[in-house]
Amino acid sequence: MKKLLVTGSSGLIGSEVVEYFCIEGWEIYGIDNNQRANFFGAAGDTRWNQQRLLEKYHNFHHIELDIRDRAGILACIEKIRPDLLVHTAAQPSHDLAASRPFDDFDVNAVGTLNLLEATRQYSPETVFVHMSTNKVYGDRPNTIPLKELETRWDYDEPGYQNGIPEDFSIDRSKHSLFGASKVAADVMVQEYGRYFGIKTCCLRGGCLTGPNHTGVELHGFLSYLIKCNLEGKLYRIFGYKGKQVRDNIHSFDVARFIHAFWENPRCAEVYNLGGGRQNSCSILEAFERIASLSGKKMQYEYLDKNREGDHICYISDLSKMQTHYPQWHLTKSLDDIFEEVFISWQQRSL
Template identity: 45%
Template sequence: MDILVITGSAGLVGTEAVRMLAPRFDLVVGIDNGMRRTLFGPDGDVSGNAAEMAVIPNYRHHTADIRDAESVDAVLRTYGSDIKLIIHTAGQPSHDWATERTLDDFAINAVGTMNLLEAARRHCFDATFVYTSTNKVYGDIPNSLPLVELDTRWEFHPDHPYHRHGIDESMGLDGTDRTFFGVSKLSADLAAQEYGRHLGMKVGVFRCSCITGPRHAGVQLHGFLSHLVRTAVAGGGYTIFGHGGKQVRDNIDARDLVRMFWHFHLDPRPGAVYHAGGGRERSCSVLEAVAKCEELVGREIPVSYAPEARFADVKCWITDTRRFRRHYPGWQPEHGLDDTLESMHAHWSSVDALRERKVLAHG
């Protein structure tokens, strides 16, 4: 029997992984404790995703907390060597939340990952293990690059090597301001690498830029593009924090990210680290994203501006995915930024989202 294990199976990436990969496995085992509602309140609730997963015939759900080593071990021990692939997407994703609850953040992101790696080492050593890391492990080092301020965005200087393709994996990790979220994710990132490099497990680390998609339950503390679309559909206002709203992010649709994971699984490279993002073609500043959303909803979005940028907030990040594409030439992103925005707009404009819009519109 071939089994796929997905942590954070009710979240954005986990949900897409279940949908896309369930036909390729005999059984999909989901691990999710529903903590996103605790982290972000009703706006971050993904229980609806969990309910959708329940109707998939070969999906089996476990309400387990990755911080609990015994619970994690019990799940992986149940399925043992039949587990062929583990996609670890569970985590605490907010910088602001991590600052207020540093121990909880570290326990979820760092200790939880170690619990999974150790359980995999004991019970399914030969399984592929995909760790969903983040470009926030670099802190604000990109702000030391030569940047140019344009009308609507910050950009790398045209003479700099990163201007054309974006930032590659050679970016350093030291001498930076880094959020507690970045610290916890980097701890797990480095540990995951060692399980691959030192122990020979089939571990891949994917340092992701902004991940988004139609089912992304974005909130103000996390997931700016999804939060912006939801707010625009609801008729609410949006707050920009610092940098003149010109800070740039590239965005990768969760469906394209899952396809990266699948290509890695077919030919895993133990301990490999890859940047995962949408690249220049899928980049936008906050100001540019607001303009795109105004086009989608056909009206102006009330925008307020808070001049102080968030701690260690990067002015410009564009992901260079050429290393991954060299190793896995069969992968290319399929979803453009406009396509992803339109799919999010359609989702939050649907009949099922009417109640959500009313709640957001009235605060």
């Protein structure tokens, strides 16, 4: 039986990967210590998801471990020697990184190094998939000429109509400390592929979302927005007239791509993984979509100050992924995403 090790297994992408490969019949080991609750308080707690997975899947095994625990990570990988390692654990917030820079870098950069070195020492045949982020590009996407439309910003340069490609520069831009720590991890994952020959890839996620997302204000834009609408809670827009654009990809389609990569792994690859233009929307457009589902008007306030290093318009160019893995495609539309996340928050509030 194939063995999968997932870090951050109680989080959005981690739990989706656990479920996907459990159904495929793999033996799954999930590392998680509910650090999200430490970062974001009770609203970020993911123990509910951990318990759900344990109750639902007999082939899932939870490991209470912090990826900053170097000795623990070395021992874990030496014991399991997984066929596939999917690294989703992270400190994911721009704002929190600025107030807790040591925690941010130790989790995102050092934790990733611990996993890579443990893999090199004890399981070099493991396929290593790292969930990176589009924030490795810093705010350079904001230098692309834009046009202002009624409800969104959009690229005003033909070369970017399909979105941001993987060869877009990550240099000479403001990243936020979170973005910088993820750059360190991203480059290290590539280097363990190039230098040591490990099958690695970095998935530079756009707006990753889905029904198991425990969205909070500092992280999880779409999930948190839908939760605010459902609860009648005030949502704060940070700058850009509320017309900032994100491309949204369902966690199930992320898991499907990871499976495709596992079946035909490459060395030191990088992919921009998002919903592309077809699943893109602005905050204002998201307000309209959720209001049409819930029947509730969005309550919000506008702050004329954008978050540091935040993107005005970000759409992932999926061309490289679809060229390398033509069998992979998006199966969840923007309508599907909104409906599933909305229903999930309804069920959790009962």
